Amino acid sequence: MIKTVDLTKKYGDAFAIRSIDLDLKAGDLFGFIGPNGAGKTTTMRIIATLLEPSWGEAYVCDHSVHTAPKEIRRLVGYMPDFFGVYDDMTVVEYLEFFAAAYRINGQQRRERVNEMLEIVDLEFKRDAFANTLSRGQTQRLGLARTLLHDPQVLLLDEPLSGLDPRARIEMRNLLRKLGEMGKTIIVSSHILPELADVCNKVGIIDRGELKQNAEVTEVIRMVREHVVLVIQPNKPEQLNAIIDLLAGHDKVQNCELGDAAVRVILKPEVDQYSELPKLLIENNIDLKRFSEEELDLESAFMALTKGTSTRM
């Protein structure tokens, strides 16, 4: 769906981006994370055919930005980080104006605009002046505008920035919904946790270079060399008995006593451990919880990118 090869943009002697390789499939939701000035906007503007690379290639659905920019523009919806709304237009008029620019006319235009308002949950503001919307509502209006021509690919530059926590949750849910609709989405942010639970792939860009680019599940796997079990008995007085039973086991590296549970770190490469719960039950441990500890994406990335810019 989106592919870039050795994509590079220089301004004078300075590299805005350097040799960026991306490969995104239909339905991918790619979190493009990096500090201010890292090169996110530059990359997205090149894919959107708004900026020419110094060298390298970018393809959308196998169309090259060099040879088929018109085709790409039909396939891509780009939402810049800042965009203006017109003072004297209502929400509906604003969307109708842009729908007309996409040559969507008549009854189809009205239907399309209504559909977009429903997707971004702005029907209740349809007759409000666009410049009276909150920041979150304005971002959703921008997204509705970006979706008007039903693009397969969405490039969203910092859609969560400046939103309050509630608006952020709403926008994240909206991103999920668009992912479920099968769109391929690149969404940028300078804050990792904002995107951690929405995306299936994540890349970290820093000073123009892509430092990490992987499936979210892969990142977690790379970081997690050891399976960590969380074992909680119904009766806290059995915590020590759990440690006594497991500490010397040949699959167990270490046990840590917590307030209500024991964390059991297995030896590297051990991922089969069915004998452990059996052992506990045979020794009359009354188990409330026996599960693998979940690792969140932020911790995973922090572990992987030690030494990367601290500006994030």
Ligand SMILES: Nc1ncnc2c1ncn2[C@@H]1O[C@H](COP(=O)(O)OP(=O)(O)OP(=O)(O)O)[C@@H](O)[C@H]1O
């Ligand atoms: N027209 C330009 N002339 C010179 N340098 C530029 C130009 N546009 C961008 N740059 C530089 O290229 C680098 C990448 O900028 P870019 O806007 O892509 O970063 P970004 O990751 O999108 O940052 P932000 O989150 O602040 O938008 C920056 O160092 C920026 O100063």
